[in-house]
Amino acid sequence: MAETKEVLHRYNRYSHVYDLFESIMEWLVFKKWRGKVFSKVEGRCLEVGFGTGKNFSYYPKDESVSMVAIDLSPGMAAKSKKRATGVDVDLILMDAQHLAFKDNVFDSVVMTFVLCSIPDPVKGVEECVRVCKPDGKIINLEHIRTKNRLIAFMQDLMNPITYGLFGFNVNRNTRGNIEKGGATIVEDRNMTFTDIFRLLVSKPNK
Structure with a gap:
């Protein structure tokens, strides 16, 4: 609980400069991956951790898809309002570790760069599995601890800085956390020439 409050404090504090901090990576690669x-x-799709709304413009226009999005931080949500204009989505303030939805209500659950910041990522995945239908899918775009020992060492050195300043971890075993959370990975794709940025699609174990 205390760790969740600390993460919330950090994201509220940096919400006004968060887009600037990510602007180079967003322009170079992130925007290409969101689509x-x-x-x-x-x-029916749940986005967990909508942040400043960078994904809104990539939401499907297909009428068969309906979007619900949650985020922990009021500061980040406030920054998303402009991007939410004209987007058909229900925005809700909510903790990803304690989703206030019934079981088996979503066909898809999406997280982009979220499991790096949730204090208990396994609990976050468990909640996604719980609200996802048995035949649904969970989609994650994440940065993950690499298998390259030298780069992994650098990630470990950087992690206290990124976590202390911005509340996210760069060295988590996210694939392992997804599996511990009760999902089976059916797709694991490297988004660059390294294995740091990955697109993972999983199915709930139900």
């Missing part, structure tokens, strides 16, 4: 992520969603 690929949302091309996979179907039916």
Whole structure:
């Protein structure tokens, strides 16, 4: 609980400069990947951690898809309002570790760069599995601890800085956390020539 409050404090504090901090990576690669992520969603879809709303413009226009999005930080949500204009989505303030939805209600659950910041990522995945239908899918775009020992060492050195300043971790075993959370990975794609940025699609174990 205390760790969740600390993460909330950090994201509220940096919400006004968060887009600036990510602007180079967003322009170079992130924006190219978001469309690929949302091309996979179907039916009723939950986005966990909408942040400043960078994914909104990539939401499917297909009327068969309906979007619900949650985020922990009021500061980040406030920054998303302009991007939410004209987008058909229900925006809700909510903790990803304690989703206030019934079981088995979403066909798709999406997270982009979220499991790096949730204090208990396994609990976050468990909640996604719980609200996802048995035949649904969970889609993650994440940065993950690499298998390259030298780069992994650098990630470990950087992690206290990124976590202390911005509340996210660069060295988590996210694939392992997804599996521990009760999902089976059916797609694991490297988004660059390294294995740091990955697109993972999983199915709930139900």
